[in-house]
Amino acid sequence: MATTMRMIPTNIPPDIRRIRIENCHLTELPRGSFDTVSALEYLWLNFNNITVMHLKCLEYLKNLTELRLQGNKLHSVPWTAFQDTPALKILDLKHNRLDVLPKHALRYLANLTYLDLSFNQLTVISKDVFSNWPLYQKIQLSESKAQSKLNAVLALHDNPWMCDCRLHDFVQFIKSVSPPVILMNPYLMCSSPDFSARKFFHEIELNSCTKPISSALLSNLTVKMGFNVSLTCLTKASPVPEISWIYPLKNLRAFSVSDTHTGEDTVKSELVIPSAHITDEGIYTCTATNFLGNSSTMLFLKVTAPEMASPSSSISKYLSRPTSVENVFVDVKISKQTVYGISLEWYAVTENAADNWYTIYFGKYEDLKKEIISIGPGINTYAMSDLLPATKYEVCITLRSQQPQKGQCIVFVTGSDISQLEQREKLIHIIVIVCAMVLAVPIGMYACTTATGFCCLHRCSALCRREKNGKKTLKKDKNKENAFESLQTSSNEGL
Template sequence: MRYTLYLHVLVCCVSVAHAFCPSQCTCVFHGRTDGTGSRSVLCNDPDMSDIPVNVPVDTVKLRVEKTAVRRIPTEAFYYLVDLRYLWITYNSISSVDTGSFYNLKVLHELRLDGNLISMFPWESLKEMPSLRTLDLHNNRLTTVPPEAVPYLVNITYLDLSSNKLSTLPSDLMDIWPPFSKAPLSNSSQKIVLGLQDNPWLCDCKISKLIEMSKIANSLVVLMDLFLTCTAPENLSGVLFQRAELENCVKPSVMTSATKITSPLGSNVLLRCDATGLPTPALSWVRPDGAAVDNTVEESPGEGVRWSIMSLTGILNKDAGNYSCKAKNVAGDAEATIFLSVAGTLSTTLPPFRTGSGTGPTSQGTTFTPAAVDVLNPLSVTLTALPLSTTNRPKVTTIAQKGSLKPAKIKQGGSGKRLAADEKSNKDPSNAVIDLQIAEEGLDSAVLLWTVDGLPGDTLLTVVYSPYGEEDTKQTLETSAASGKELLQGLLPGTRYSVCLVVKSITSAKQPCVDFYTLDSVDNTGLNQLFMIVSGIVCALILPLIALLIYKILALYCKSQQTPIDEAELEKESYVKFETISMKHRTLNSHPTELWARRPTHDSERMLLCSRSSIDSQMTYKSDSSRSEYLC
């Protein structure tokens, strides 16, 4: 009887469960031995045209596959608070509303592959904070907007393959290693990307993706390693791993100085220069992380941009690292400048008067009396005055024109000054400073000085800048006893002006000196060698030139002499020959004497020599005729 009752209860439960299952779907409850379980729902009726609305509320996995559904309406699953897996695959969906996935707080996996989606509501991903898998394979997506990047940060499986994507936002690669600056919570967590079967345009916008495909053993795993370019024409069919992009260079940043020290209340200009292709954009960040708006930028040419940031009336809180960031689609770069503020700001005190009649300062703040530092009368305390009508702060010091007199300290009511004060009370205005440049280099120079009339611990400021460019001054803090300072970060082949400023003297004329840095290529030794070789060559060539001129003049003079006698020339032009002819036959003649010599006439012997020996010939006419030879 007991078993019959259990069976009846089970049948009732199953019947109740089936009552809540949509008519075109199949509901399965996966129970466990501990009495808990999960429910999955499968809807694959080809005649289904709408998303079912009566799905059991305890459904954990919902699959809508191979139906005629064309649209996912707003809040289609808002009551499925336990839904973890949502598969709407291989349907005819072409429209997804922004609020379609409202209230799916625990959804872990969303698959929409095999549909007709051309525009996906990326902002709807914020309704699914637990989402880790997003499958949009085999749709009609043409773009992923930059606005979608923040919603994809937590995605570890993203499939965008078999779409119509030609590019991706550059910032998308920055959320994954190796471009992500934030360390992963789990270093062993792999990120899977499906990007194959898309008509990729291989330009600088996807340079990070191309670079990622060339990295071995990366935390980002590509489903297909053999991604190929479709455009431009010169890269069509080329693998990402072998693609070389043109006009795509990561930015680099250079600052005018790495460390700057300025007095309290002064104005400071910070400059940085950046190069890269495409031309990078520049931005400044304060030490507290806030962006800086008061900047001036200019791009003098393609791939080059500079930016200047201004700080007005700096305070102690303005000290710190200022970052100049350059960014383009190929990457980003950063450089920092450390700003330190010299001096202190006093609080409001009663007006201070000296024996020379120094009156009270302006309202708000006053100078700290010189008696604050008795043992060092040259120390200076700065104060910031209220802004003038031009809204520019002013900086002033206690030092007055002439000698700097420390305040009197009474001892035992006698009103006498301490003996140590009398010994240390030197007049800095009478100090003699000899300033010179000992050595110039390509980007550095050595400054030497000798000081007479100042204590060795007197603070000095070295101020230097390119000649005539007052807005790019750089400063270095030193002391009078050091006598030497190395100036670095200079530009080659540039004229610089350097001054040595005694902090305790504001009115006296400060010593300055100008110098030039060496050119990028030091040609001093080469010039000397060239001069020596030139001298040797000149010493050898000049006699030859003189001899040649002499020969030319000699030939010219010889040609002006009397011409040779024509008769002599005629005689020299002919050759005389003797004619050998056969003897006339006689009865009494000796048979061996067949040849005889006969004299020839001068005209016969005079044969022109201009005929070549090849043309020479002998003509035999008769016994009595002569033989003619032509040369």
């Protein structure tokens, strides 16, 4: 006891009947650990660091009647190893880390009368573990003939039992246990889920497991563009299923999803779309899955454009600017910013969108002649690099060969310059600015980030009202430059 021993000794006398090695540093029981001591009857290996038992570690121990492995670090046991110990009567595995008990675990323990699995990590086991136990079968048979002389003691307490439908049969078994089968501690307690936590087995009634059944409160919804909308899916299943949503723009837009347990076997899943966009229209599929199967329900969302929409009504609603040309809708947004540039991403609503070519018009805002880039079909992203600091840019995306129209482009400004060229990385960390606000730009072309949209909207609207009401005048050159610099400063502060 309490030595630095790390392996089972190889020089054990062959006629030894009892071995006790405790509080040492054993980490495993390899094959043939005791093949020279076939007379062994009692093996105590408590409070070591055993994590692994080889399938043949108990080979040749046909006389073994007692095996104690209390206080080790076993996550699993090779139960078929007990084919080599037919005489085993006592098996002590308490205070380990066992989290699985296969249904045929006790098949080879026909003479076992004491089994201690307390203080482990068992959550769910089947009652078949015991119905497949030869000793239990003998007890049942002898009871039916009123001649029982067999007894069995089980210790199963202090495990984190998960009391849902998967434990239904086991709970019923525990409730039915009576002598000659004896529970060392009959008060087994649930650890989860919430509705049964800290309740004893005899206090709960569990349902049988069922496959998910999904439904929708409303399967067809219509919302005006810019309004929030919630899609709700109800699922009944046991055990509680996992819920997932699939929708057309899932790779581009991530919506908030919340799941609420409204009953022991009922879940309400809600997907919230803030400021619905035309491109959000489509079919939304809610899928519930548990180990028995899955079930899906579909919801159709229709997004309608406002009847009268002034340019200012959509300021900062979106990072992107929608483009509508001859029954074609192109939604453009700045999806990513890097040290030296941006990435554009767009989505088109048109017939055979995947077969269409697109044209990107890109350049400084004041340049009449823009760089023209053709994008082949099936591509909806493009990266732009080497942007200059403190520069106002304009980018437009149209179908091939079409000219951009007023209000179809994104306008953005990069961050302020710093005089030292070596600090370029700091100065260019691109700011897709809070509000691309130069008063010469039409109000319908302002681009704002979603993170600072409300602040941006307030600033833009206030400045535009002052300009419109004549409360603020700007000289054509000098004052416009000052306003632009002031805006950059406030933008940086907002970010």
